Amino acid sequence: WKCGPPLSPSPSFRPSRALMAVMRGRMANAPARSNTPASPPPSRWWFPSYTVLLFLMLLVYAFSNYSASLHLFTPFSVHNASILSYPQCTSYPQVRPVSVDELPTAHKYMFYAPHSGFNNQVGELKNALLIAALLNRTLILPPVFDHHAVWLGSCPKYKVHEPHQMRSSAWAHISELIRSGRYVAIADIIDLSQVISLSLVQTIDLRVFSSLWCGVDIGRACSGPLCSSLSKSIAAWGTLESCGALLSSPKVVHTGCVYAVKDDCRTTIWTSGLLDIDSLDLHQQFEELDTKKASHKRRYRDIIEALGPGSEAAESRVLTFGSLFSSEYKEQQVHVDMHTSKDTKINALLKAFKLLPFTPSIHNAGKLYVESKIRKPFFCAQVRLLDGQFKKHWDKTFSALKAHLERVESQKQNSSELLHIFLMTDLPYSNWTGTYLGELAANTSRHKLHFLDDKEEIVIDTARNFLRREYGLRSGFLPQRLEVSVESTVQHSSVLPDLLLYVEQVVCSCASLGFIGTSGSTIAENIAQLRNVSTCTNARISLQ
Helix, strand or coil, X not given: CCCCCCCCCXXXXXXXXXXXXXXXXXXXCCCCCCCCCCCCCCCCCCCCCHHHHHHHHHHHHHHHXXXXXXXXXXXXXXXCCCHHHCHHHCCCCCCCCHHHHHCCCCCCEEECCCCCCHHHHHHHHHHHHHHHHHXXXXXXXXXXXXXXXXXXXXXXXXXXXXXXXXXXXXXXXHHHHHHCCCCCEHHHHECCHHHHHCCCCCEEEHHHHHHHHHCCCCHHHCCCHHHHHHHHHCCCCCCHHHHHHHHCCCCXXXXXXXXXXXXXXXXXXXXXXXXXXXXXCCCHHHHCCCCCCCCCCCEEEEHHHHHCCCCCHHHCCEEECCCCCCCEECCEECCECCCCCCCHHHHHHHHHCCCCXXXXXXXXXXXXXXXXXXXXXXXXXXXXXXXXXXXXXXXXXXXXXXXXXXHXXXXXXXXXXXXXXXXXXXXXXXXXXXCHHHHHHHCCCCXXXXXXXXXXXXXXXXXXXXXXXXXXXXXXXXXXXXCCCCCCCCCCCCCCCCCHHHHHHHHHHCCCCCEECXXXXXXXXXXXXXXXXXXXXXXXXXXX
């Protein structure tokens, strides 16, 4: 047989006597058995001929080229992938998807990993905008993350996740938000129009970027006609997984494509425009931390020198960071310190960052609640009790609130008039019994409590109208050929966004009788900033 023996002998096969005689003769003439081990018997598996093998190889090669031409790929990891696995990184037009070329050729991009609560995400956004402006990169604007969906750790005292781990976790949550129809861009909530108007930094919504650069189908992340039109106009050729693999890679992906920044808050304080960085004195507890908790030494780095023109990172199309969150610890910023910079661009942006207001839909909803529901001068109290460190300080929080309310009541011109109080708290109303909040609610002869919930008509109507505003998409780059059909219906995002927290903050900014917030809460800090710039005209109402 040319192709070897059959797979198995026929069950009906019986050797003849003549054949048996021939075989006996061959065995008699066989050489004597040696001590060397006999060679193994030939395999009974079927082996194709060289012609068949060559044909199969040509077939596989032809199919791989055909798949590449159609951009059909789903890489699991970029570490051992070929250039065909991420065609957005190649310079060959015949391989590169058409949608990639719709991004401005001169633009380079920057991606980072948001995390923790909303106001921490806003702080990280400010740092990202500063860095993108300094590096002349277009910032990829992320969605709003669920509270603590991604966790960094505590810097610089404790162990934190590596930058690539932060990006991987962030992308996993982004994918979940898209697939569940709960995607809300951070620029849908925070009004960036004033920052964009300065022309110091450019932005692009993550949905636009992932659709054009990664070929991701963003249909389920759409809530309005603009996003829906974008989704329908671009043929999907990639996946969320392949895009996430590129952006969360821990190392450089194909020189000139993706550069992964390894610095984080354990090692680096980013700054710019300082005259002599090396002369800056870091506190001993900052530079040499407890080895049981961290083994890193921290240093100041000029971000332009490290990642700007002339650096290896400067040639990459996409620059990826981990967390860019920073806060003050022992009188120093833990990761990003631009406030001492002498750069005029930074100072202009910092001035614009004094207040990043909510978008008009949210701002108007808060004012409408004040005018239609409260309709009186009122006091606002923000009481945070259930999250993290706040669980242990109920007595302190309630004591401060009680003392503050007593001062407000003592200043009333008419002692018989009810004190109107707007209360925003994370403690459900059913759990108020036995707490100071329960006492306030029961004392109807002295107080009139107001509070919002997600079933309030104003909140629901605002969420419904909010979906079609698409502030986030409109705040950044959009393809020129995009044709928007206003009449187009959007079927995907059936989940109403949770806007309650943002509307409550606007209401508190309108409290003319004063405000008290929970110590250490970033929500309270944001409300105080809103009140300082008098974003609500009703905040000037005085007692009649």
